[in-house]
Amino acid sequence: MTTSVFYDAEARTVDLAQNADASSGNVTVSTIYTNLNTMLDTGVTLVQQVNNSASTTNPNATFAATPTNGNAMIALVVRGADNVASTNASWTLLTSAGSAGARRLEVWWRRAGASEATLHTWTNGTAALWEVTLIEYGGWAAYADPQTIIAGGNLTSGTIATFTDTGILESVCAVVTSGGSAGTFTNTGTNTESVTDLPFTTTTRFRAMSVDAYTNRPTGQTNQITWTTNRVSTRAQVGWENGAQSQASGAFGRIIGNDAQTATAFAGQVGLRFDTSAIPDVDTVTSATMTLTAYNGTVAWPSNTSVNAYSLAAAAIAADNSNTRAVWKKPTEIQALTRVASRAAGSAWVANTAYTWTSDSTFPAAINKTGNTTILLATGDQQTGTLRSTQEIANISTTLGSVHYLTVIHDLVIARAGGLASAEAVSGVTRLVNVLLRIGGKASDEAFGGIGRFDLTAPIGSITTGEQFGGAALTGLLARVGGIPSAELVAGISSITTQAFQTIDVGSISSGETFGSFTIYKVGGSVVAAHTVTGIVVASAPTVTGLVSAVEALTGVTASTHLLQP
Amino acid sequence: MATLLEQWWAVQNDPDLTSEMKDSLIESLRVAAYESIELPVGISGTSVVVTSVTVTGALVECDGTGEFSWPLRLYSPPIGIPDSEGTEIAPDGSSWRTDPIEVVADAVRSAL
Numbered sequence: 319m320t321t322s323v324f325y326d327a328e329a330r331t332v333d334l335a336q337n338a339d340a341s342s343g344n345v346t347v348s349t350i351y352t353n354l355n356t357m358l359d360t361g362v363t364l365v366q367q368v369n370n371s372a373s374t375t376n377p378n379a380t381f382a383a384t385p386t387n388g389n390a391m392i393a394l395v396v397r398g399a400d401n402v403a404s405t406n407a408s409w410t411l412l413t414s415a416g417s418a419g420a421r422r423l424e425v426w427w428r429r430a431g432a433s434e435a436t437l438h439t440w441t442n443g444t445a446a447l448w449e450v451t452l453i454e455y456g457g458w459a460a461y462a463d464p465q466t467i468i469a470g471g472n473l474t475s476g477t478i479a480t481f482t483d484t485g486i487l488e489s490v491c492a493v494v495t496s497g498g499s500a501g502t503f504t505n506t507g508t509n510t511e512s513v514t515d516l517p518f519t520t521t522t523r524f525r526a527m528s529v530d531a532y533t534n535r536p537t538g539q540t541n542q543i544t545w546t547t548n549r550v551s552t553r554a555q556v557g558w559e560n561g562a563q564s565q566a567s568g569a570f571g572r573i574i575g576n577d578a579q580t581a582t583a584f585a586g587q588v589g590l591r592f593d594t595s596a597i598p599d600v601d602t603v604t605s606a607t608m609t610l611t612a613y614n615g616t617v618a619w620p621s622n623t624s625v626n627a628y629s630l631a632a633a634a635i636a637a638d639n640s641n642t643r644a645v646w647k648k649p650t651e652i653q654a655l656t657r658v659a660s661r662a663a664g665s666a667w668v669a670n671t672a673y674t675w676t677s678d679s680t681f682p683a684a685i686n687k688t689g690n691t692t693i694l695l696a697t698g699d700q701q702t703g704t705l706r707s708t709q710e711i712a713n714i715s716t717t718l719g720s721v722h723y724l725t726v727i728h729d730l731v732i733a734r735a736g737g738l739a740s741a742e743a744v745s746g747v748t749r750l751v752n753v754l755l756r757i758g759g760k761a762s763d764e765a766f767g768g769i770g771r772f773d774l775t776a777p778i779g780s781i782t783t784g785e786q787f788g789g790a791a792l793t794g795l796l797a798r799v800g801g802i803p804s805a806e807l808v809a810g811i812s813s814i815t816t817q818a819f820q821t822i823d824v825g826s827i828s829s830g831e832t833f834g835s836f837t838i839y840k841v842g843g844s845v846v847a848a849h850t851v852t853g854i855v856v857a858s859a860p861t862v863t864g865l866v867s868a869v870e871a872l873t874g875v876t877a878s879t880h881l882l883q884p
Numbered sequence: 885m886a887t888l889l890e891q892w893w894a895v896q897n898d899p900d901l902t903s904e905m906k907d908s909l910i911e912s913l914r915v916a917a918y919e920s921i922e923l924p925v926g927i928s929g930t931s932v933v934v935t936s937v938t939v940t941g942a943l944v945e946c947d948g949t950g951e952f953s954w955p956l957r958l959y960s961p962p963i964g965i966p967d968s969e970g971t972e973i974a975p976d977g978s979s980w981r982t983d984p985i986e987v988v989a990d991a992v993r994s995a996l
Contacts, residue, residue: 319953323991325960596943596959609994614966614978670966670978674994716976720962725994727953 319604319729324592326722327690330635331572332646333586334358345462348579348705353461354648362488362558363457364528365389369517371449377404378439379450385430390459391452392556393426394516395440396494398447398523404440413554415470420496421523423552427464430454449524451516458487459558468555486535489557490516492526495549510543511641529557533641571613574625575697575711584711588695589635589645592724595689601728603682608659608693611672611721613713619667620710623699627675628655629684630692645694649703652696658684660698667712672721685726888917889964889972889982897975907942915939917963917984924948927989930996934988946988953995961987 334350334357350357365386370379377395385391395404401416409426416422428438438452455464467489516526529543573586597603608627619625628647635644647655659675667673685691699710715721886894895901895909924935932950939945944958963984964972970981 320955320957321953321991321995322957322959323961323994325962327960593959596957605995607994609990611966614968614976670968672966672990715966715978717966717974717978719960720964721966723991723994725991727995729953 319727320601322594322597322726322728324594324596324691324724324726325719326590327593327719328589328591328635329572329716329718329722330589330637330645331586332589333573333584334646335577335583335585344582346580346582347576347585349461350585351576351579351703351705353458356461357458358533358643358646358648360457361530361533362455362459364488364514364530365454365456367451367453367514367516367528369449369451371447371518373399373445373447375443375445376439376441377448377450378437379452380438381436381452381454384436385434385454386456386460387430387432387434388460389430389454389456390464391428391430391434391438391454392464392490393424393428393438393440393453394449394451394490394492394524394526395424395426396449396492396524397422397442398449398494398496400444400446402442402444402446404442404448406438406440409438409440412464412556413466413470415472415552415554417472417496417550417552420550421494421552423470423492423494423554425466425470425490425492425554425556427556429463447523449518451518451524451526453490453516453528455488462558464556464558466554466556467559468553470552470554473551473553486529486531487558488531489529489555490526491529491543491545491553491555492516492524493545493547493551493553494524495547495551496523511639513543532639534644535637535639569615571615571617571713571716573711573713574695575620575623576699576705576709577711578707578709579705580707581709584709586711587646587700588714589630590693590695590722591635592691592693593689594685594687594691594724594726597685597687597726597728598730599687601687601730603685603687603726603728605677605725605727606658606681606685607677607725608675608681609672609723609725610675610695611715611717612667612669613715614670614717617667617669617713618709619665619712620663620697620699622706622708623663623697623704623710624660625695625697625712626657626661626701627659628652628694628696628701629658629680630655630694631684632686632690633692634690635692647694647696647700649701652694652701655694656680656684657701658693663698670715682726685724691724887972887982888913889980892963893975911939911941914942914944914961914963917982918944921985921988925985927992930992932992934985934992937988944988951996952992956988956991956995958988958991961991963987965990 335345335347366381366383368379368381370377377397379393393406393409397404397416398421399419401418401420401422403414403422404424406426409428412425412427414422414424426440438450440450442448467486510529511532512530514528514530516528518524518526525545527543572588573584574588575584575586577584633644637644657678658681659677661673661675665673695714697710697712698704699706892910892913895906895913898906901909918937918939921934921937923937924933926933927950930950930952932948932952934946934948934956936947937944942960944961946956946958947954948956961984964970964980964982965986966978967981967983968979970979972980972982974980
């Protein structure tokens, strides 16, 4: 038996609550769970966009189609010659910035109502170059309000405008430059599924784009869009986030569980990866336990639901450029997983303290001996889709590779064959590593059929009856077959190598023995000299005791090569 | 003089080190920590007595006596444990203490 301990090689937290990093989202746990498919599968969808530009007062633009009731509308109101603010009581200003006498960028949003207007106008008494872009978003945007991801700000050097953040579902990036030609805007964005250039067709001073991020990017990977311009500029980014990176390293640890259904902070799950490949392939896992350590600050443990571990087999948990969600699972998806361990509601949970989960009988089989064992941590409520009026969360340490670990007890399938009580079949074994197999004490015939190779040193000192090693190619075998008391059959051995000398002590011939085609009969008296039977070399003069009591026939033996004394 | 844990964190967070260099330095610190254990040592609350500790690369292998599935193999173990009264402060602000035998003890207890 061996006890192996594996520390977590990777951890990932995904919190669907949009304001998990304390920003101003409005998405409640109830909204998330009611619209899980829309949030996780549909995402935010770009419905339509339009732009308008002039050098008059009151910037405005008109949608080509009536926006759908409930969809979110984003408006980029920019000015290319001054920094005069615009107003619109029907819209909410998300962020703005500008430079006096040069430029201004404002980002507004509004949720479309029934029979929403297509024309939207901002009030500005100064007649100067302006441009308005209107964008309508649907899907998850119909439920969640957009947030400011990068607040409006001036970039004093005219080189690069970088938009970077994590956990973006969809965002709008906008840049406005000062005066004259805007120079070259180059989108060198990476890690995004698609980028839609928003229409700024009337002037080169403005640029904006809608960025659709990959679904499997809620945390742990930077989304970066870079625009290059040779002029000073003002930029901003707004959009919809999908879980915040700060939860993985912030002030509350890694969150497992849901906030109260009317609250907006937590709907988190955690993935853990353990590299368990060091367990020998041929071993059998007899026990597995998981130990996790509580966060080292303010801690919480659910009062009404358990915190469970589910097997993700060897699935990768890292964020990547794909739409395959690796960690956060819907209730129906969790129900399809195998629970391997749990810890009950109301259990003790003290900061910085390690706790061992109660393993299910399914845990040993979930340990992957050839690679990673990955675990999803979710609450029982998240498995059933239960919403409560109370916060039901646990928070574990963010420390990686030290405080969360798997303890696995495993053993070799065939550790010792010596004491097998009867014939044992060991089939399907393809590889035996470091096996010291003692065959000496086998009580009866044993079959090791199908085993291709033994790296084996085995004393076979006391074979008491016929043993068959059929089909085995024995290499490197040191075997003493000293005391064979009767005829033994060693059939099917294809080669015995590295054995310089094979000595078989036949001892006293007590009955008729067959040596090739000849038969020697016991006779009276003794052989007085060495004799040779054709084809067989007798190492020393055998003694034939007793008297010849009957006619002896030595068929085929040349008389001159031996002498018998009557 | 920085403790072994403080050196450990310094290595982990040094942006100028390659991953290979970090692995090598971490393993050196692990050897220093685990080879400092005075043997034999009993694990409190159990019948287990650890009689040998061998560090090979990232693997720490222990053998001993008592009711336990020997050997105990720790893969890439830490050299300390979180301790609210510890004086070694991790980069995330948590308190620790350098204590390799307690790492072994926790592993033993988790298997019983």
